[in-house]
Amino acid sequence: MKIDTDALLAKLNIVDVINNTGFQLKKEGKKYVMCCPFHAEKSPSFKVNEAKQFYYCFGCGVSGNAIGFVMDFQKIEFREACEMLGANVAATPSEQVKQNMNRVISTLPGYDKRDQDLCLYLLQNHSVTTINGVDLYDVGLHFYAPVVDLQDSIVNLYDIVSGDFIAGGVSHLAYTPMIRDLLIDTYLIITEYDDAIKIFNKYQNVNILVSHSSYNTKLLAECDMPISRIPVLTQDDTLAYSLMDKGVWSEYRKLTGKLSKRMSGEDFYD
Numbered sequence: 001m002k003i004d005t006d007a008l009l010a011k012l013n014i015v016d017v018i019n020n021t022g023f024q025l026k027k028e029g030k031k032y033v034m035c036c037p038f039h040a041e042k043s044p045s046f047k048v049n050e051a052k053q054f055y056y057c058f059g060c061g062v063s064g065n066a067i068g069f070v071m072d073f074q075k076i077e078f079r080e081a082c083e084m085l086g087a088n089v090a091a092t093p094s095e096q097v098k099q100n101m102n103r104v105i106s107t108l109p110g111y112d113k114r115d116q117d118l119c120l121y122l123l124q125n126h127s128v129t130t131i132n133g134v135d136l137y138d139v140g141l142h143f144y145a146p147v148v149d150l151q152d153s154i155v156n157l158y159d160i161v162s163g164d165f166i167a168g169g170v171s172h173l174a175y176t177p178m179i180r181d182l183l184i185d186t187y188l189i190i191t192e193y194d195d196a197i198k199i200f201n202k203y204q205n206v207n208i209l210v211s212h213s214s215y216n217t218k219l220l221a222e223c224d225m226p227i228s229r230i231p232v233l234t235q236d237d238t239l240a241y242s243l244m245d246k247g248v249w250s251e252y253r254k255l256t257g258k259l260s261k262r263m264s265g266e267d268f269y270d
Contacts, residue, residue, distance in 0.1 A: 014053045014066040022213045119167035133178040145176045178208040189231045
């Protein structure tokens with residue numbers, strides 16, 4: 001089956017595709033920039049042209065469109081990259097695609113090398129204070145929130161002021177819990193820490209998992225867990241449509257501060 005790449009790319013925004021892998025592009029004029037994910041650098045030389053839907057790194061020379069970025073970043077073949085981006089690929093997969101499909105989660109990106117020694121040192125040598133249902137580690141002028149995996153083991157620390165991960169990368173399939181009531185078995189999955197605080201303070205009967213990235217939101221919403229996890233989506237979350245297939249989800253509008261439940265199939269932008 002031939003894939004209509006022109007039609008697929010027309011539905012995508014390369015800025016959203018890159019941001020949904022856990023990066024944060026910064027706008028400079030008419031373009032977006034960040035440090036290149038394909039080679040080590042301290043100053044951002046990776047440029048994204050939203051108008052032309054194209055990226056280029058002036059440091060290492062990599063370039064391409066949204067499909068090419070997913071192929072290179074996830075280290076997968078063309079057909080699987082198209083399928084991940086929404087194409088209907090009805091064909092017998094190659095051996096490499098079969099291997100990729102059998103993975104529990106996508107391969108962790110190369111930059112996501114966490115410093116577990118640093119994380120352990122901070123956990124053991126600094127005091128803990130509970131704020132908004134979260135045990136925060138007080139390190140000087142910084143408060144770090146724990147980022148835990150599915151076994152509730154701390155795998156990273158998140159600086160709630162700067163938004164940095166102290167031990168390295170994004171920590172895929174991990175989250176920061178805000179637990180108000182252990183008897184409540186429904187958890188709202190929220191990408192932004194600040195949004196989580198607002199919702200947690202405003203709605204009394206709610207437990208929250210802060211996913212820290214749209215990519216983690218998708219993983220947590222789709223993983224097979226004994227508890228119900230409802231993703232909370234904002235209008236700028238481009239994973240809305242794929243997460244709607246999970247059934248009930250919630251929408252949080254930043255301007256009004258209101259949280260409303262939605263059902264699969266409802267228009268996200270109404």
